[in-house]
Amino acid sequence: MAGSTAGATRLLHRQHVGACLALARRILDDREKAEDVVQEAFLDAWRHADRFDPQRSSMRNWLLMLTHRKAVDRVRHDALRATVSLGPTEEICDPARGPEQLALAALLAEPVQRAMASLPAVQREALVLAYWGGLTQREIAATTKCPIGTVKTRMRNGMLTLARLLHELAQEAAADRGPLVGARSGS
Numbered sequence: 001m002a003g004s005t006a007g008a009t010r011l012l013h014r015q016h017v018g019a020c021l022a023l024a025r026r027i028l029d030d031r032e033k034a035e036d037v038v039q040e041a042f043l044d045a046w047r048h049a050d051r052f053d054p055q056r057s058s059m060r061n062w063l064l065m066l067t068h069r070k071a072v073d074r075v076r077h078d079a080l081r082a083t084v085s086l087g088p089t090e091e092i093c094d095p096a097r098g099p100e101q102l103a104l105a106a107l108l109a110e111p112v113q114r115a116m117a118s119l120p121a122v123q124r125e126a127l128v129l130a131y132w133g134g135l136t137q138r139e140i141a142a143t144t145k146c147p148i149g150t151v152k153t154r155m156r157n158g159m160l161t162l163a164r165l166l167h168e169l170a171q172e173a174a175a176d177r178g179p180l181v182g183a184r185s186g187s
Contacts, residue, residue: 009046016063017038024070027068028075065142071133076128116128118165119162126140126144137151137155
């Protein structure tokens with residue numbers, strides 16, 4: 001029995017690893033991280049094989065969904081680590097980004113994070129999968145098991161809400177700053 005299980009596992013891996021690796025590389029844009037994510041996804045599939053339901057999806061789609069979730073988790077983890085690790089005492093050695101760009105990115109990141117956090121979970125999920133996960137609307141629909149129309153509506157409503165929230169935050173920040181330094185008065 002153990003020999004047939006190992007053979008089936010090898011066959012399953014051989015048939016689907018290419019598609020899973022392509023998906024992970026597209027999301028992560030890093031071969032080593034993509035390989036790690038695919039390995040984690042296949043390990044998860046092995047550990048939780050009882051969760052696979054052939055009535056709900058094909059084996060390939062299930063493995064792609066596991067890979068996608070692991071890749072998005074990795075993107076979120078890396079982004080959080082980068083945000084947390086950029087403290088005032090650390091040097092940033094990216095020659096492509098000067099101090100002005102880094103300051104602007106830091107100023108913009110906080111309001112965007114606050115606005116994203118205030119979105120309904122389903123809208124936030126759709127936007128994260130699209131813009132940070134690199135998925136198309138069809139892929140998001142397959143991953144979340146929602147109709148494509150629902151995904152489109154969630155993304156549209158999320159973007160509209162996000163734009164409104166960012167506009168409100170910008171107005172609040174402008175009101176807090178008061179008049180511009182050096183602005184002419186009465187001219």
